[in-house]
Amino acid sequence: MCGIFGYIGKKTTAAQIVLEGLKSLEYRGYDSWGVATIPIIMKPFDSAQGEQFSNSAIAVKKQVGKIGNASVNDLPEGNLAFGHTRWATHGGVTERNAHPHLDCSHTIAVVHNGIIENYQEIKNKLIIKGHLFLSETDSEVATHLIEEYVKTRSFSDAVRTAFNDCTGLNALIVTSLKDQKIIAVRNGSPLAVGFGDGENLVASDATALLPFTRTVHFLEDDEMALLTKNTITINNVKTGNEIVVKKVRLNWIVDQTQLGSFPHFMLKEIHEQPRVLESIASQSVATIQKNADTIKDAAHSYLLGCGSASYVAIAGAYLFSKIAGKHINWAIGSEFGYQLDFLNSRSVIIPVSQSGETMDILESVKKAKLKQARIVALVNVFGSTLYRVADHKILIAAGPEKAVASTKAVTAMLAHLTLLAYALAGKTKAGQDVVKRAIESTNQLLVQKSIVQFKKLARQLKNTRHLFVIGRGLSYPASLETALKIKEIAYIHAEGMAAGELKHGPLALVEKGTPCIAFLPNDETYGANLAGAMEMKARGAKILGISHTPHEIFDEYIEVKDAEEATIIPNIVVAQLLAYYLTLERDLDPDKPRNLAKSVTVK
Numbered sequence: 345m346c347g348i349f350g351y352i353g354k355k356t357t358a359a360q361i362v363l364e365g366l367k368s369l370e371y372r373g374y375d376s377w378g379v380a381t382i383p384i385i386m387k388p389f390d391s392a393q394g395e396q397f398s399n400s401a402i403a404v405k406k407q408v409g410k411i412g413n414a415s416v417n418d419l420p421e422g423n424l425a426f427g428h429t430r431w432a433t434h435g436g437v438t439e440r441n442a443h444p445h446l447d448c449s450h451t452i453a454v455v456h457n458g459i460i461e462n463y464q465e466i467k468n469k470l471i472i473k474g475h476l477f478l479s480e481t482d483s484e485v486a487t488h489l490i491e492e493y494v495k496t497r498s499f500s501d502a503v504r505t506a507f508n509d510c511t512g513l514n515a516l517i518v519t520s521l522k523d524q525k526i527i528a529v530r531n532g533s534p535l536a537v538g539f540g541d542g543e544n545l546v547a548s549d550a551t552a553l554l555p556f557t558r559t560v561h562f563l564e565d566d567e568m569a570l571l572t573k574n575t576i577t578i579n580n581v582k583t584g585n586e587i588v589v590k591k592v593r594l595n596w597i598v599d600q601t602q603l604g605s606f607p608h609f610m611l612k613e614i615h616e617q618p619r620v621l622e623s624i625a626s627q628s629v630a631t632i633q634k635n636a637d638t639i640k641d642a643a644h645s646y647l648l649g650c651g652s653a654s655y656v657a658i659a660g661a662y663l664f665s666k667i668a669g670k671h672i673n674w675a676i677g678s679e680f681g682y683q684l685d686f687l688n689s690r691s692v693i694i695p696v697s698q699s700g701e702t703m704d705i706l707e708s709v710k711k712a713k714l715k716q717a718r719i720v721a722l723v724n725v726f727g728s729t730l731y732r733v734a735d736h737k738i739l740i741a742a743g744p745e746k747a748v749a750s751t752k753a754v755t756a757m758l759a760h761l762t763l764l765a766y767a768l769a770g771k772t773k774a775g776q777d778v779v780k781r782a783i784e785s786t787n788q789l790l791v792q793k794s795i796v797q798f799k800k801l802a803r804q805l806k807n808t809r810h811l812f813v814i815g816r817g818l819s820y821p822a823s824l825e826t827a828l829k830i831k832e833i834a835y836i837h838a839e840g841m842a843a844g845e846l847k848h849g850p851l852a853l854v855e856k857g858t859p860c861i862a863f864l865p866n867d868e869t870y871g872a873n874l875a876g877a878m879e880m881k882a883r884g885a886k887i888l889g890i891s892h893t894p895h896e897i898f899d900e901y902i903e904v905k906d907a908e909e910a911t912i913i914p915n916i917v918v919a920q921l922l923a924y925y926l927t928l929e930r931d932l933d934p935d936k937p938r939n940l941a942k943s944v945t946v947k
């Protein structure tokens with residue numbers, strides 16, 4: 345949450361570089377943005393422009409709204425700049441609350457990601473000392489606290505002391521006109537520093553560093569990086585001691601982070617799924633077996649996830665039971681911390697996360713580690729916090745995902761869990777075949793004829809106020825995922841549920857014309873699911889059947905070719921396409937839904 349990008353180096357277009365970096369990070373937060381730069385030239389005063397930058401103050405530009413076509417041509421040239429795209433926590437979405445925040449003398453600038461839990465207490469003390477606050481944010485507190493400390497100590501010591509005074513999980517980027525360095529420090533929120541040639545960088549997501557460098561260091565908790573044009577030194581923020589770090593070389597492909605010919609990242613990522621699934625299915629049997637061995641002997645194991653990944657966790661519980669006869673429980677990331685008292689060194693926790701930065705997951709993992717549980721992470725982002733804290737890492741390898749709504753990472757997670765379940769059953773090859781059938785089935789949904797059908801359905805459903813999605817077994821998590829996708833990007837209230845639950849209450853909401861999406865795959869749930877759909881139909885619901893075969897009760901029908909246990913994969917692709925085209929019909933932006941952001945790094 346919140347995108348951060350900073351540059352210090354040989355180029356004098358630092359603000360421009362930062363703006364481009366922020367644009368590539370916008371999926372992390374897009375209610376407002378801002379850039380700060382240290383000017384190297386004095387701009388002549390232009391009363392028509394109304395703004396004058398001098399080199400006795402840090403120049404800042406902030407705006408409410410998406411960064412899309414923004415420009416910083418009105419900022420002065422400089423060799424140092426940083427900026428922020430905001431996802432509001434404390435304080436409404438206003439220009440004043442946008443970052444960077446300046447101190448009273450406009451010579452210290454700060455951007456912040458996280459929540460300073462004791463901000464009010466610190467703010468009260470600073471107000472008594474005469475500091476003037478311009479925003480309602482917790483973040484501005486850090487700026488004035490550093491201003492206070494710098495009166496009696498060096499800039500880096502002031503940042504260090506201020507950071508240690510702040511409670512909560514935070515990342516700060518700071519500069520001062522006097523020192524002309526960037527300091528980046530974290531405890532919880534992700535940050536990576538990039539080692540360039542005569543230039544150094546920092547960003548909240550390492551993909552943003554790729555145009556400049558592939559040599560990075562992912563800051564660990566309590567690490568503080570001091571960036572100059574030619575050096576990056578890392579210190580422990582608690583002790584001040586220098587730390588020698590091992591740099592990491594990224595082999596990521598820049599193209600994967602670009603939109604290419606697609607109108608939206610979501611559509612691009614939906615279409616990338618067959619290729620991603622193909623590479624997962626083609627892993628060597630030995631690799632899949634080695635991963636499965638890490639959970640084989642656990643006394644108790646838990647799959648953990650949030651949002652879509654929590655539905656993957658539910659699906660995992662069904663897959664392991666059905667295919668391998670193994671009991672693996674599941675929990676929502678934010679809840680697991682309250683139910684893990686029984687964990688011990690024979691427990692295995694399997695957190696499932698695209699970003700590897702979801703705070704609700706990281707917090708539960710931290711608690712599980714304290715109980716000596718082993719962490720086997722299924723994670724997409726190499727180098728993410730989850731990746732680093734895990735005892736065993738299984739890289740999802742879906743490639744960078746930029747649309748806020750997760751698509752290819754979800755189906756890739758499902759493919760991995762299917763393979764693991766088959767491997768535990770000693771039938772890895774059969775697992776690979778099943779995933780390949782899911783790819784064939786997915787391909788059929790992505791052809792033009794099928795897309796025309798999704799567009800037509802979207803036109804029919806676009807004015808719906810609420811709808812139901814039902815399924816049993818593996819189609820239960822598919823129903824939850826379908827409802828979530830429709831809610832989060834098309835803003836239509838959708839309720840996903842186990843079909844058996846209908847008659848226990850929700851059926852009361854069904855009336856003439858209520859749309860109901862029913863999953864009826866070719867498995868043991870078919871008959872019972874059909875019964876659920878009929879109960880709906882008898883009360884006037886319009887049934888959109890998603891099945892391998894048509895049925896007379898369907899008002900509309902989407903064919904999904906049977907892929908045995910992996911049919912959940914194409915079923916979820918149906919959900920993605922339906923939600924995407926519904927969103928377009930409703931004139932909304934599928935990549936940047938309101939109130940949300942990618943990578944949920946706050947609790």
Ligand code: F6R
Pocket residue numbers: 650651652653654696697698699700701702705748749750751828829832943944
């Ligand atoms: C929904 C969605 C979210 C994420 C959730 C977990 O489309 O994208 O519900 O699935 O925030 O994120 P990760 O997988 O990064 O832990």
